[in-house]
Amino acid sequence: MAADRMRAGVLLLAAAALLLTACGRPPSPAQPAAAPPGASSGPPWSPSSPSSPPADPAGPDALKPCELLSAIDRSTAGLTSLGQEKTIGTSRACDWTEAGTFGVTVTLAGDAPLASLQIDKGTGKRVTVGRHQGFRVSDRGAGDGTCAVLLGIGRAGSVQVDVTNSGFTDTPLACRRADTVARLIEPKLP
Helix, strand or coil, X not given: CHHHHHHHHHHHHHHHHHHHHHHCCCCCCXXXXXXXXXXXXXXXXXXXXXXXXXXXXXXXXXXXXXXXXXXXXHHXXXXXXXXXXXXXXXXXXXXXXXXXCEEEEEEEECCCCHHHCCCCCCCEEEEEECCXXXXXXXXXXXXXXXXXXXXXXXCCEEEEEEEEEHHHCCHHHHHHHHHHHXXXXXXXXX
């Protein structure tokens, strides 16, 4: 049982790291991300300004990732355990793991607006969840049982819902699970 938990934890961490690396990282300075059609090509502040963007009081910093899913929400999403707080890079996150089934990670990035994230056009699809614009990212051709929903929040932040199925199979199921979690947390986002 401990070995199964450890294996599930390692698989979940590896998948989350892969998704964050592949689809949710801010672009390097030498490689600017393309802005989505209809969106501003840059941040909401002047890129020539030496100061950082103004603080967004209703942004992701006001949220606690493990509090985004209530007990009823967790039940709706098929989760029976409480989330575990963690940090991914500089972002706050929460992991929920259903041993032998799947895992969910919700990551709040206060310094990564949706337009700044590198989304592979072959794996990213535009979505709207409630009043938030975003992307669903999965590689259905790879069939690796992983899927992410990324939503823009506030002026300079984003939230990422990553789902990884145990055994890395059934990508459509992983996307249904990611969509469900995104719909459950969306009303709580600024």
